[in-house]
Structures are given as structure tokens and as C-alpha cells.
Amino acid sequence: MPMTSYRNVLIVDDEPPIRELLEITLSRMQLKAYSTGSLQEARAQLMQHHFDLCLTDMRLPDGNGLELVQYIQQQHPHMPVAMITAYGSVETAITALKAGAFDFLTKPVDIKRLRELINNALRLKHKVPPSLPNEQTEHTQLLGQAPAMQALRQQILKLARSQAPVYISGESGTGKELAARLIHEQGPRAQAAFVPVNCGAIPSELMEREFFGHRKGSFTGATEDKPGLFQAAQGGTLFLDEVADLPLAMQVKLLRAIQEKAIRPLGSQEEQAVDVRILCATHKDLAAEVQAGRFRQDLYYRLNVIELSIPPLRERREDIPLLAEHILRRLAQSSGQPQANLQPQAMQQLLLYPFPGNVRELENILERAYTLCDHQCIRPEDLQPTEPNTPSYSKEQPISTQVHNLEEHLEAVERNLIMQALEETRWNRTAAAQRLGLSFRSMRYRLKKLGLD
Incomplete structure (x- = not known):
């Protein structure tokens, strides 16, 4: 990345040899370094000068680097801070990332890794953020005006400014890969590759070479060198979808690759450094x-x-009309046909349906209805759920057109669904919550709210 002069970097470390090494590296990158050896001096420098990046040691004579990270987060929230930690201090590095650090380095400092970190941080510092959190590309739309979605987009903007690994949790069909793409696109790695991989779709015997690549002659049929997923994502983001499906043997190798920031292709005697941000997701409860x-x-x-x-x-049912409009507009554009409209009764059915398959199921329902409807008008009978073991709208979940109080009606539907799940699981609340796709805490809250506790 081409650097311009007069970008300032604050170095905070009480070891003169480390400061000298960092100063030399920064000078060769045409960056101006300001060095201090204590927390107090660092705060004084931050009051006197503008900085584009801060590199701070963890242990300082009058405090620790976490205090400085927190101070910069409050006073200079757009300034990236990288933590320098002792070798093997994984817990310290994770604590720093959770506190808001952009990234971390371990001692002894690797110069190549240092330069990569600085380049990434300066790309972030001078990246023009979107003027609104919901301004997204056509391919990475995370639509919705519900409070939960607005908070989610704000959180994604914040996470995009860090290099911390992110675990994206949620049910199938909620948009976990879209969230991962947004984190990538709004961060400093946006110009590099975003590589998604479904961990459950790779045969276990092929996993190592798929992730790390292989050398020519490493096995029968290996007629040439082939890069793996880590190499494909070099400088960018590797998104591990359904990470819970990784076999234990592969989990060990993945952990080492993440810790060492290096991989060893199959058949190679040498490790290869990689600069990759890891994002992962699963619909399973990873803690469980x-x-x-x-x-x-x-x-x-x-x-x-x-x-x-x-x-x-x-x-977030209030987002269903917005999502439906967007989906129908996209279907019309891709088919070259006029856009279909939902009858009010059909929209009411969508608003009352529990959507076990989430947004993906809404897309499938509307695509089927768009194909089957007459005169671009979607009626209630055109809507059929696509998830297995879900009752039909028209036969088993008839919706009265004489609904006078929507909240009361939704509450009644919710009560019936919960009662049905409890009866099917012999009143095992944990099993009923899992069947409904709820956390146990959410289930307990709903039981109390509906007077079923």
C-alpha cells in the first residue's frame, strides 16, 4: 500500500530496544514515530498531537496497555490501537481485543507481521465509512428497521474496525454469512478476498489439504502445487460457516494455524506465514x-x-413487509416480469407465521408464490411453508380475517405453538425451547409472559 508522509504513530513501550526497532520500521515506511515509555507520557502525547495509530506494550511502569486501549476508545474512538504482548500470552491478547484493540503483536516482534499490521491499520484509519449503517451493496443487504437490526448494523460497523475473531451465532436462514461479508467489506481488508467455506460440506479426509493446500507429489494424483483456503484468503477474511461440524482432528490443526498465523501445506517441510482474519458461524450452540x-x-x-x-x-416481525417488498422486487428484476403484490390477507398470514427457516424460508415461500400466482397478485392460498414438519397455512393454521387486535392474536398464536411444543416434549421445557428455536432464557420469559409458568 503506498504510504504518504507525515502519518503519525505513537509507540508506548518502556524497553528502548523495542522502541528503536519500531521506530526504524516506521521510518522505512515513511511514518513519523513518537515514542514514550509510560502511560502518563502517552496520554500527554495524545493531547498534543494527532495520531493515526498507536502501538502499546502490555506492561508499563505506571499501568498496563489495557488502560491505554480503554482511554483511546473513549477519547479517540477512530484511532486503531495494537497491543504488544509477551510470546504465548494468548489470554492477554484476547483480553486486549475484547477491550477494543485493533490487533496484537507478540514479542519478539516479527517485522513482516508488524508491517502487515501497520498497513491494515492505516487502511482502516483512512477508509471512508458509509454515511449510514444500512447503506450496503446489493449483494450484502442486511435489511430491517427493527431495533434489534439497527443495533446489529451498528455492532457490525464497530467489529469491522477490529481484527478480532468474531463468532456469529444464529439460527439457519438468519443471514450469518451476510453479516460476515459486511464485517469484511466495511473493514481494512475489503480489497482482499472474502473466502466462505462450509465446514460441514468437506469430507474429513480432504480437510487438511483443502484448508492448507498441498505440494506436487504429496499424494497420488497431486500433479502440481495447489493453494488452500488460507492462501486464497491471504490478506483478507476466511469465513468458517458451520464451524461446529469440524472433526476434532481438524480442530487441533486449525487452532495451531490461528495461534501461529502460519500453515504447512500437505507434503511441505516448511511453514508458510498467513495474514487472515477469521470469522465463523454455526446454527448450533457452540458452548453446548x-x-x-x-x-x-x-x-x-x-x-x-x-x-x-x-x-x-x-x-422482528415488523421487518417482514420490508423484506417481502425487497424479495419480490428482486424476483421481478431477475425474471424480467412485472413485480407481484401481496394481498392484505396474504401479508397478514406472513406476519402471523413463525418462520422456523427465517429469512431464507421467506425468500423460498415468496419465490414459489411468485411463480404460481395469477396476474402478479399473491393470495393467501399461494403461500405454502417450505420447512419440513411445519403445518400448512390454509389447512392447519387458518387465519381469521376478523382480527381486531393484532397483539392479542399474535399472543394467542404464540401460546398455541408453545403449548403444542410442550405437549410434544412431555413438558420438557429445554426440549420444547430447542424445538421452537428459542434459548432457555427466552422460553422462560415467554412462559411467564403468557401465564404458562
Whole structure:
């Protein structure tokens, strides 16, 4: 990345050799360094000068680097801060990332890694942010005006400014990959590749070479070198979807690659450094997978530095009309046909349906209805759920057209669904909550609200 002069970097470290190494590196990158050896001096420098980046040691004579990270987050929220930690201090690095640090380095400082970090930080510092959180490209639309969605977009903007690993949780069909793409596109790695991979779709015997690549002759049929997913995502983002499906043997190798920031292609004797941001997602409860022994706890803590939760569609029903309009408009554009409209009764059915398949199911329902409807008018009978084991709208969930109080009607539908789940699970609340796609806490709240507790 071409650098311009007079970009200022604050170095905070009480070891003169480390400061000298950082100053030399910054000078060769045409950056101006200001060095201090204490927390107090750093705060004084921040009051006197404008900085584009701060590099701070964890241990300082009058405090620690976390205090400086928190101070900069409050006083200079758009300035990236990178933490320098002792080798092997994984817990310290994770704590720094959670506090708001952009990234971290370990001692002894690797110069190549240092230069990559600085380049990424300065790209972030001078990246023009979108004027509104919901200004997104056509391919990465995370639509919705519900409070939960507005908060989600704001959180994505904040996460895009960090290099911390993010665990995206949510049910199937909620838009976890869209959230991951937004984090990538709004961050400093936007010009590099976003590489999504479904961990559950790769045969276990092929996983190592798919992730790390292989060298020519490493196995029968390996007629040439082939890069893996980490190499494909070099400088960018690797999105591990359905990460809970990784076999335990692969989890060990993935953990090492993340910790060492290096991989070893199959058949190679040498490790290869990689600069990749890791985002992951799963519709499973990853903490429960750890408890059950199916997912390594150490890998869980490395991936789940920050959790981003995507709300299910049934918890933001007010967004259904907006989503339906967008989906129907997109279907019309792709087919070259006029846009279809939903009859009021059909919209009412959508508003009352629980959507176990979330936004993806809404898309499937509307695509089928768009294909089957007459005269671009979607009627209630054109709507059929696509998820298995869900009752039909027209036969088993008739909706009265004489609804006078929508809240009361929705509450009645919710009560019936919960009662049905409880009866089917012999009043096992945990099992009923899982069947409905709810957390146990949410289930307990709803039982109390509906007088079923």
C-alpha cells in the first residue's frame, strides 16, 4: 500500500530496544514515530498531537496497555490501537481485543507481521465509512428497521474496525454469512478476498489439504502445487460457516494455524506465514458442543473472542413487509416480469407465521408464490411453508380475517405453538425451547409472559 508522509504513530513501550526497532520500521515506511515509555507520557502525547495509530506494550511502569486501549476508545474512538504482548500470552491478547484493540503483536516482534499490521491499520484509519449503517451493496443487504437490526448494523460497523475473531451465532436462514461479508467489506481488508467455506460440506479426509493446500507429489494424483483456503484468503477474511461440524482432528490443526498465523501445506517441510482474519458461524450452540466434548474448548475461546448474535425473523416481525417488498422486487428484476403484490390477507398470514427457516424460508415461500400466482397478485392460498414438519397455512393454521387486535392474536398464536411444543416434549421445557428455536432464557420469559409458568 503506498504510504504518504507525515502519518503519525505513537509507540508506548518502556524497553528502548523495542522502541528503536519500531521506530526504524516506521521510518522505512515513511511514518513519523513518537515514542514514550509510560502511560502518563502517552496520554500527554495524545493531547498534543494527532495520531493515526498507536502501538502499546502490555506492561508499563505506571499501568498496563489495557488502560491505554480503554482511554483511546473513549477519547479517540477512530484511532486503531495494537497491543504488544509477551510470546504465548494468548489470554492477554484476547483480553486486549475484547477491550477494543485493533490487533496484537507478540514479542519478539516479527517485522513482516508488524508491517502487515501497520498497513491494515492505516487502511482502516483512512477508509471512508458509509454515511449510514444500512447503506450496503446489493449483494450484502442486511435489511430491517427493527431495533434489534439497527443495533446489529451498528455492532457490525464497530467489529469491522477490529481484527478480532468474531463468532456469529444464529439460527439457519438468519443471514450469518451476510453479516460476515459486511464485517469484511466495511473493514481494512475489503480489497482482499472474502473466502466462505462450509465446514460441514468437506469430507474429513480432504480437510487438511483443502484448508492448507498441498505440494506436487504429496499424494497420488497431486500433479502440481495447489493453494488452500488460507492462501486464497491471504490478506483478507476466511469465513468458517458451520464451524461446529469440524472433526476434532481438524480442530487441533486449525487452532495451531490461528495461534501461529502460519500453515504447512500437505507434503511441505516448511511453514508458510498467513495474514487472515477469521470469522465463523454455526446454527448450533457452540458452548453446548464444548460441554458435550464435540468441540475443543481452547479453539472455542480463540474463535469466540467477540460474539455477534443474529435475531430470528419471528423476533422482528415488523421487518417482514420490508423484506417481502425487497424479495419480490428482486424476483421481478431477475425474471424480467412485472413485480407481484401481496394481498392484505396474504401479508397478514406472513406476519402471523413463525418462520422456523427465517429469512431464507421467506425468500423460498415468496419465490414459489411468485411463480404460481395469477396476474402478479399473491393470495393467501399461494403461500405454502417450505420447512419440513411445519403445518400448512390454509389447512392447519387458518387465519381469521376478523382480527381486531393484532397483539392479542399474535399472543394467542404464540401460546398455541408453545403449548403444542410442550405437549410434544412431555413438558420438557429445554426440549420444547430447542424445538421452537428459542434459548432457555427466552422460553422462560415467554412462559411467564403468557401465564404458562
